[in-house]
Amino acid sequence: MKTKLAGIISLALEESYSTQEIEGLLETPKHTGLGDLAFPCFTLAKAYKKSPTLIAEELATKIHGKFIKEVRVENAYINVFFNQLQFAKEVIHNVLVHKNQYGGKPKNGQMVVLDFSSPNIAKPFSMGHLRSTVIGNALANISEKQGYEATRINHLGDWGTQFGKLIVAYQLWGNKEAIEQNPIEELFKIYVKFHDEAVHNEALNNQARLTFKALEEGNDEMLSLWKWFRLASLKEFEQIYNMLGVSFDSFSGEAFYNDKMEFVVEELTEKELLEESDGAMVVQLENMPPCLITKKDGATLYATRDLAAALYRHKMYQPAKLFYIVGNEQSLHFKQLFAILKKMGYAFAENCEHIPFGMMLKDGKKMSTRKGKVVLLADVLKETIEAAKNNIEVKNPGLLNKAAVANEVGIGAVIFNDLKNDRMNDIEFSIEKMVTFEGETGPYIQYTNARIHTLLAKGEFTLSDSYLHYLDTEAWEIIKLLESFPNVVENAFSQASPAIIAKYSLSLARSFNKYYANTKFLTGESLEKDRLKVAYAVSIVLEESLRLLGIKAPKEM
Template sequence: MNDKQLVSQALAAVLDNALSIDDISNLLETPKKSEMGDLAFPAFSLAKTLRKAPQMIAADIAEKISSDGFEKVVATGPYVNFFLDKSATATAVLSEILSEGTAYATLEQTGENVAIDMSSPNIAKPFSIGHLRSTVIGDALAKIYQKIGYNPVKINHLGDWGKQFGMLIVAYKKYGNEAAIRQNPISELLKLYVQINAEAADDPTVDIEARDWFLKLENGDAEALALWQWFRDESLVEFDRIYTELGVEFDSMNGEAFYNDKMDEIIDILSEKGLLTESEGATVVELEGFENPALIKKSDGATLYITRDLAAALYRKRTYKFAKSLYVVGQEQSGHFKQLKAVLKKMDYDWSDDIYHVPFGLVTKEGKKLSTRKGNVILLEPTLHEAVKRAQAQIDAKNPDLPNKGAVAHAVGVGAIKFYDLKNERLNGYDFNLEEMVSFEGETGPYVQYAHARIQSILRKADFQPDAVVGKTLALTDDESWEIIKLLQAFPDIIARAARTFEPSAIAKYAINLAQAFNKYYAHTRILDENAEKDARLALAYATGIVLKESLRLLGVDAPEEM
C-alpha cells in the first residue's frame, strides 16, 4: 500500500462516506516544506457539507485519525497534515522493490491494444532531428503503456505518398543523375528536392507539373510507380540503419501508400451517409464549429492526408481493436486531427473518442526553425555519431581502463540525445545543443546513467545480495534517505501520470530528482561502513539503482553497469 492509499483509507474511516476514497486521494497534496508533513488533506471541500469552518473540520479529523502507520497527524489551519512512520514505510518500500526488482510498478496485462502512430519520416528525405521527437516520444509511450498492462502496437506511418513525390519526380526528370543517386541516394534526392522547391517559388508551372505527376502515381502510371518504389527502397535502407542506432523497432511499417486502395471504401461510406458535398469543384465534409470543411478530394480527383488518415483509422480499429489510438505528431497538425475525429464521429464511429493527438513542440537550432525544403536541417545519423564520439572522449578522460568502452560510449551518447528530448514537456520545443546534452553534469541522461553506475560500483564492493536482507527491518529515518524513500514510493504514480497525460517527461524529471537525491545522500553517508544501518543503506542503494534503471528503460535509454 502506498502513502496515498494509507492516508486515503485512514481519512475515509473517519469521514462517514462524505467523500469516496478516490475523491480523497485526488484532493491530497504534498506540502511544500517537509516539516509540514508528507501529505496534507485540505478540509475546504467538506465545509459546505458539514457546515463548519475548514479549520474546525481539520481539527476534528486529526483528533479522530488512527495513528497506525503514522508518526503523527496534526491539524494546521484548514489542513490535516500526515507524517508517515519512516521506519515502517522504508521497510515496506525497500522490501517490495527488493522482491520485485525491475518488475516493480508493473501491472498485469489487460489484453487491450494501444495503437501508436509515431516517427513517420518522409521518404526520399534525410532523417533529421525534426523526426527524433515523434520517434522517441512514441517509443517511450509504448514502453510506459506496456508497463501499465497494455499491448502497444507501434506503427511507422511513413510519408511515402503525396504531392511531394510529384515534385521529386519532376526534379529527377529535370536534373537527376541516376548514377549519383545510386551512389549516395538520400543526399542526392535532398539536393533535388531543395532545388525544385526553390524553382517552384518563382515558377507556378512547376507546382502544376508536380500535381500532374502525383495524379499519375495515384492512377498507377508505370514510370511514376517505378521511380516512387526506387526512392522508397533507398530511403528505407537509411531509416533502418538509424532505427537500429536508436534501438527502436516497429510492429507495422504501413505508410500512406498502403491506404491508396482503401480510400474508395471511405468515400463510399461518406457518400452513403449523405456526408459529402461539393465546394468549388472539390468534395468535402461540412463540419460544425470548424472554419473550413474537411477536404476529401481535390477538384482534380487527388486525395488528401485526411482521406488516407480516415482509411488508416478504420483499418487500425478493425485490425488492432484498439482501446486507444495515439498519433504522436507535431502540434502544427492539431487542426487536422480535430477534423479527423469530427469526420469519424459524423460517420457514427463512437471509437473516435478513443483517438488522441499527442502533439509536441519544435526543435530549433540557435532559435531558428529547421526546414528540409529550404535545406536547413540537422541530420540525425551524423549527430548520433558525434554524440557517441563526445561520450567516448569523456569516458577516456574519466575511466580509461573501462571495459567495453565503445558499447558504453554508444549507450551514453545516443541515450543523451533521447533523454534530453524526453525531459522537455512535449508541448515545449527546445533548442538543439549537443554539448549540453552529452554533459555528465546537470539535468542530463549521462548524469542519471552515472548515478546508476555509481550505485552498481557500491553494490559490487559490498557484494550485496538482495535476497539476504528481504524480510529484515530496513529502518532509515534520516531526512536524506527519507527523501529517497518517498521518491521510490512515488514511482508507480509517476508512471500512471505519464501514461494518463502522454508525458514521458514526467519520468525523465523523476529520474533526475531521484539521481540528485541519491547523490546528496551518498555525499553525506558512508554506505559501506560497518554499522547497524549498513543493510538498510545498501538496500536503499539497490532499490534506487533498480528504479533508475527502469526509469531509463521506459525512456528507451540504456543504463550501463560501469562508466
C-alpha cells in the same frame, strides 16, 4: 502513501467521502516540519456545518495506523507524519521483490495503437523527426507498463504530390549511379533543386502534379521509381532506428491506403456528408473549416488517407486507444479527422487522441527540408557518441567496452535532452547542451546508476532478504520518491507525457547523490546492508525509468 492515508480518513468520515475524493484533496506540505502529507478540512465545512478547524481537531483523533507516527492539527490542516522505518520496509520490499515490474500494472487485455515517427521517404532523417520518434517510443513503453499491449506504427510519408516533384527532379537532374551509391543525399539534393527552380518556373509544379496523378493511377515507370526511392530510404531509416533502439510493428505508410480511399469517399457520399466546393469535395464541420477530401482533379489528400487508416486500424486492432504523435501544427487536421469519424457514426473516434508536441528550432526557426535547412540526426548522434568517448577517456580510461558505453551514453543524452522537456514546448537545437554530461541530463542519471553498481560491487552486496531493519533519516526523501513511482508512471500515461518520468528520474538521482555524499555506506556494520538495499532499490527504479524513456543504463561509466 496517499491512497493508504485517504482510506483511513474516508473510514474515519464513515465513508461519506470516498478514498478517491479524499486522495484528491491531500497535499504535500512545503516543509518537512509540517509532516509528510496534509489534509485541509475546508471542503468538509459545508457538509458538517462546523468550522474547518473544529472538524480537523475531531477528525485527527480518528487517524491512526501502523504507518502513522504522529498527527498534528494546525489551523484547518491535519498534518500527518509517517513512521519512516515501517513505511520504508514496505516500499523497499515491494521494489526489491518486483524489481523491474515495480510500478507497473497487470495485463488488461487491451491495446494501444501508436502512430509515430513517420518520416518522408527520399528525405534525410533530420533532428525534426526526433521528437515524434522518441516521444512515441516512450509512450509505447509506458503504455505496456500500464498493462496494455502496444502496437507501434510508422505511418511513412510515402505518397502525395511531393513524389511527383521528386520524380520530375530525378528525370531532369538525377544520376542513377550517384543515387545508388548515396540514395538519400542525392535524392535530397535534387528535391531541394526542384524547389529552387520552381520559384521561377511554375510549369515545374504543374508537371509534378500530373506526374503524381500518373503515379496514383499505377503508371509502371512512376511506380518503379517510387518503389526504388522507398526501399533506399527504409534501409537508411533502419540504421537510425537501430541506433535509437526503436522498433515498429508496421511500416505501412500513406501508400498502403491508396486502394482503401475509394471506399471512404463512397461511404461519405452514401452518408450524405460530402459537398462540392469549387470543384473539390469537402465535409462541412462545426466551428472549424471544411475538410478537403478530394481535389478538383479527383486526387486524394492527407485527410482521405488518414480516414482510411483510422478505419483500417480500428478493424484490424480494435484498440482501446489510438494515439497520433504528430507536431502541434497538425492540431486542426486531427480535430477535423476525429470530427468526421464521429459524423460517420464511429464511436471509436472518442478513443482517438492527437498527442501534439512543439517544434525543434534552429536559430529560432523551424527546420525546413524543402529549403535544405536541416540538421541530420545521424550526424548529431555521431557527435554525442564521440563526446561521450572523450569524456570516458578523461574520467575512466581503463573502462572495458568503451565503445558500447559511449554509444549508450551519447544516444541517451540526445533522447533525454528531448524527453525532459514538456512536449508542448519548442526546443532550440543545441549540440552543446546535448553533449553536456552534468546537470539535468541523461548521462547524469546513467552515471548515478553506474555509481550505485560500483558501490554494490565494493560492498559485495547480495540480497539475503528484502526487508529493512534500519533507515537513515537522510534516506527518507528517497523512500517517498520510490513509493511515488507507480503514480508517476500512471500520470505519464494519462497525460501522455514522458517528461514526468524524466523529471522524476532526475529528482531520484539528485536525492540519492545527496544521501551518498553525506553517508558512509561501506562501514562493515550491520546497517551497511540496509543502506545498500536502499541503493539497490534506487538503481532498479532508475534503470526502469530510463528503459521507459528508451535509454540504456550501463553498469559502468
